[in-house]
Amino acid sequence: MAQWVTLPRASDSRMPSPMNRAGAGGGQAPPSLIGEGEVNPAASQRAPRALVFDSGLGGLSVLAEIRRLRPDVEIVYAADDAAFPYGGLGEAALVGRVETVMARLIGEIEPDIVVIACSTASTLALPPLRAAYPRLPFVGTVPAIKPAAAASRSRLISVLATHGTVARDYTHALVREHAASCEVTLVGSPALAIIAERVMRDEAIDEAEIAREIAPCFVEHDGRRTDQIVLACTHFPLIADKLARLSPWAVGFVDPAPAIARRLDALIGGARPGKPSSRAGTAIFTSGEAPPPSLQKTLRRYGLVFAPASMIGFAPA
Secondary structure: OOOOEEEEEOOOOOOOOOOOOOOOOOOOHHHHEEEOOOOOOOOOOOOOEEEEEEOOOHHHHHHHHHHHHHHOOEEEEEEOOOOOOOHOOOOHHHHHHHHHHHHHHHHHOOEEEEEEOHHHHHHHHHHHHHHHOOOOOOOOOOOOOOHHHHHOOOEEEEEEEHHHHHHHHHHHHHHHHOOOOOOEEEEEEOHHEEEHHHHHOOOOOHHHHHHHHHHHHOOOOEEEEOEEEEEEOOOOOHHHHHHHHHHOOOOEEEEEHHHHHHHHHHOOOOOOOOOOOOOOEEEEOOOOOOHHHHHHHHHHHOEEOOOOOOOOOOOOO
């Protein structure tokens, strides 16, 4: 069951973020979450290659926006399904896991840019990744609190996220910095990401469970209602149609993916002249196991073809 806490409007001055104050919001990570590295010069001889990484299938929501904005980009999608969900890992273990997987993927794929399509991995693992690969641009993901606050008329917004994102100091700092004039309800859902994974695999789900998970997001106070909900996990936009249909009233769902795609576009430069590439992207799963046919069908809808790869296991403790 989802857990939530409401943060009242701040009456004092805005507190500084624990990370760099510039940027943030709208899915675009602040500079502390983005490596401003140089795109590989070899990219001038071919289509730019982007590695899109997530713990599971949530990054497909980001991939779809990248495809829409930059159909010329060659995409390799990597799902760390061997470690999904990341909520079961402690912070040190999670950082170590992402570093291990990235070392293998970057070494073999040689991307021109990396998109970390996971809020948890972005806030925890991007600093060491930037240090390890200073010439490789990284685009991170943060909760889109800033645009939600700007769009709200009722001044009641909610942030729908994983428990880890709700508890993280960084999320609270974004609220203080960008939504000080709003009352913000933070809702941690342990089930929605798993439900989204099932939907992508064409498995049966209980929509009543979705309704229960999102119910705390809808707040009525002094004649006002929540009017903006931040989808702070990239899995959640994958089931946005169900979220909208099961909502007790209409709200705006704020998805970080469009701003992430715009950030990638800015970092890799303009599209090359000529027709967009019709080449399918590649999907890699760290478990080394082939996805079931239903999931492979979903991957094809996103322009991806499964590529067998050896398992990326956990280092012995």
